[in-house]
Amino acid sequence: MRIVACLNGDRRPGAHPALPVSLDQLITDAHEAVAAGATALHLHPRDPGGAESLEPQVVGPLMERFRAEGPDVPISLTTALSAESDPWRRYDLVQRWASPSLPDSVTVNLHEAGSVDLIHLLDDRRVAVEAGVWTVDAARILIATKVPVTAVLVEPTQVAVEDARRNAEAILSLLDRAGPSAPRLLHGSDATAWPMLEDALNAGLDIRIGLEDTMRMPDGEEAEDNAALVARAVALASAAA
Template sequence: MVQVCLNGRRGAADGSMIPLSPQALAESAAEAFAAGATDVHVHPKTPCGQDSLSPRVVAATLIAIRARVPVPVGVTTGAWAEPDPAARLRQVLDWTVLPDHASVNWHEPGAEELAAALLRLGVGVEAGIWSGTDGAARFARSPLGPRALRVLAEVTDPDPATAEESARALLAGLGGAHGRPVLLHGEDGGAWPVLRLAARLGLATRIGLEDTLLLPDGRRAVSNGQLVAEGLRRDEPGP
């Protein structure tokens, strides 16, 4: 599985190719699907470009993307979109249009309660386990672990020289991951080395403008579709 991560926390300052509006996100998702993406991860944005868990913002984004692609669509629930755990939970419970899945960062306050609420709503939970946090240890103790859709193993090391080592350490720390499938990905300079490692290990992975703005040869990417196409050639030697 190759998931496309359309935008992440990036905004207009990162370049005009970053999709922000529901319409731009839908168009970008369609291009990524045509290039071979089989799943979508998106950060719904307010008109001013801020990540939001607002029911109105989430609904508009999901409706627009689903009108263009026939694959599962998931959203973030990152604490940066709403730092207060109680307020974040209330917003999620008020969603009028539900995503197929949502990522829950297990090191963030309120992760267990949020994941439990999503499961009650019938939304798949991607357990976000970041390197450099206690997320793996918390997830190992979680009674919700076996009910997760998959583990989103996020390598936060941006150094291309050490990202693969960091990824292997993260995977080792996950242990059996409650027997759940693992999607492994990196970010910035570590995105392509970690993606190639995921391919060698036979793991699901993701690529998109959230994770990197650059192609493997260092050129600036022009779209999510271009990144997905390059990602599907991940077995080729890197630069």
């Protein structure tokens, strides 16, 4: 089972005392998350001011530093429109990422404009794509286009747990009938993060956790850091095994 630590997401600097933003913070946090049991990392690159960025001059140094000093686990980067709101400019930025410092994979949200073209570009560049599927309609896009993906991230965004669960079940049902055979990961956010993680464990799916998804432990207490979140997820996974 894959346990992905999502370290920062699109949260603003200062949203949590331990949210890693700078490159030094990300490197340190990554080592601690992997030591706690994470088997892969998901990052949102940040510029010197702390804003999300897909600029080559941000992504290149991040990946070079992680290759030299980071933990030896796969690294995925976001391509969400939260990091670059113009889909055509996003395509251009990703096209200009330097080959020696490409990530192991990237996440691409199927509901976002330009997603299919971006996946074809990444496939040409031999960067693995994890398809972000937030809705049944996004699952239909994945099935209809047959774009090459190495994983499917089922990501219900509903605030209420039961609503998120219904959405996830509908997506997974459709993927079971007609979707790609790629491994699936299920996760929620904030109030649904831990319930979705437990649902994923019960279904034998991959999991992810980190300050991108929630800043709280299952009991509602504020999490100390990403490592604490990962350690609790690992404990839940061991108990479910």
